[in-house]
Amino acid sequence: MPERDGPEVVGRRVQRLRAERGMTQRQLAEPAYTPAYISTLEAGRVRASDDALRHIADRLGVTYDELASGRPAGLATALRLRLTEAERVLADGRAEEAGERYAALLAEAAEHGLVPEQAAALLGLGECALETGELGAARSHFEQAEELLSGETLPVRVPAIRGRAVAHYLAGELRYAVYLLESALDGLNRGGLHDPDALLHLYTAVIGPYMDMGAHARAAQAAEFALALAPRAEDPALIARMHRSVARTLLAEGRHAEADASLAKAAGLYRQLRLRTELANCHWMRGYVHAQAGELDRAEHELRQALEMLAETRAALYRSQAAVELADVLHRRGRPTEAASLLDGVLGDFSSERGAVHAAAAHRLLGIIAEDADETDSAEEHYVRALSLLERAGAAGDLADLCRLLGDLLRRTGRTEAALDAYRTGLGHRTTPGTTTLGPAPAGPPF
Structure with missing residues (x-):
């Protein structure tokens, strides 16, 4: 039952409803109450009992809740x-x-x-x-x-x-x-x-x-x-x-x-x-685990299942994140062109404020693919973009790995001092790897 309004509010409501129906105070009061009682109630000088409000509501043709709280029935x-x-x-x-x-x-x-x-x-x-x-x-x-x-x-x-x-x-x-x-x-x-x-x-x-x-x-x-x-x-x-x-x-x-x-x-x-969006992320996680174990067939299956579920929900940002993981698996399976095409198709869904870590992962993988194809300028550009995104997000562990990739590229192209700077930056990030702030993992459910 909704909470009742105060006497003055209820009184004004009774007066308005009575006037709308062309009723006198006597007509509203009979047979259980007096016109004087209705006058006092409408003036807000008395808090009507529940029984009185039910009687008045019935005479006015409204519900008790509507009269007491002003809310339409239901x-x-x-x-x-x-x-x-x-x-x-x-x-x-x-x-x-x-x-x-x-x-x-x-x-x-x-x-x-x-x-x-x-x-x-x-x-x-x-x-x-x-x-x-x-x-x-x-x-x-x-x-x-x-x-x-x-x-x-x-x-x-x-x-x-x-x-x-x-x-x-x-x-x-x-x-x-x-x-x-x-x-x-x-x-x-x-x-x-x-x-x-x-x-x-x-x-x-x-x-x-x-x-x-x-x-x-x-x-x-x-x-x-x-x-x-x-x-x-x-x-x-x-x-x-x-x-x-x-x-x-x-x-x-x-x-x-x-x-x-x-x-x-x-x-x-x-x-x-x-x-379904979140459960698709579980399949994405399973795909990642299989990929880390070298089970690339199973990894591709799980990641494609995640993408299919996310396509049904039209969750573009999450779908793009799963696509980056799938592209990594495709690259490792010797299908770099397919991986690059997938990455190019999703990069527009990311920005420095939305999905920065996965945008960086996409640029990192595109850099590796470009480097494998001896396109060193393109590779360097992708690595630098990835570094900028990761620095904003504070993903220290990924930053260290990326600095190593950039350093190796710079060293191979004869820029030794720049390579050393990249390695030093990576070592600095390696000393503070990404971790949670709470220490022990949270307690698990009872099963």
Whole structure:
């Protein structure tokens, strides 16, 4: 039941509704109350009892909730129905359209003081901004959602925390992203709050930052945990549509609690659809592990599966990251032309603010391919671009390796002093390799 407004607000509302219906105070009061009582109530000098408000609401032809709080009957349920529809639009890859829907829902929920619906709309806006690469806006939306949910339990706040971390990660702020995710994982697992959905969101989100920081063992463990937690659903989009249709029917019949339950199931399924992006990252991680073990056939299979899943979600930035890993495998399998073509096709999806580490990896690999073809000027250009991107992101381990490649190239072309400078720079970065800031890995789930 929504919280009641104060006596003055309720009084003005009663007076307005009575006037709209052309009723006198006597007509509104009879037979249970007096005209004087209605006059006092409308003046805001008395707090009406629940029984009195129910009587007045019945006479005015409105619901008790609408009279007590000013919210139309079933407003919260109707907003949740529209939230699931916005989730469907986002799951279909139409982020801009979904963003417009979420913005309208946020304004309406804020107008009526519906905090859970406000938070859900802000989370949706954050996801839309991630999809479109507007990382500053995404971070702001997630921060506002987390502030609204500050009084809730950690599992409820996890989507906002995960969103913030992903926005920081995509902006190249790796350590802070890992800090946010590991802190939340520790809070859940050490606190016994083993919520599968919350854990799945966090484990899938932490894989990318781990990989880029060189914490490959942690990334592999997070991927295995995520795949073990992954929910199973047979055609979740179809089931979600069914639940939305059922909810509309129930809402029309005034069965709000049952409609809410159906909408909750639909929302959960749309979240699973969005998780395809993150689960694809798990296949990307597996491909990387196979590549490191020299199992290039299996690596290519996993990475192509990741690319296929990401193509379905239209997640361009993530798809480009997986493409860089696949290009590396193709190069190692003796297919440099195919690898270079793949890299050229995705470089436009990156910038110094979006996916800097993977942009650097693409330039590094293009440099190696160019060097193998004796195109030393092109190779040097790619290496220098990669160095600039990695310095911005602070990926120290990758910087050291790149300095070695550049130094070797400069030495082979007779520029000994420049080569020594590159080697010295690499040694400096090697002394501070990329790592997380929390020391021990976060506690694992109980399985």
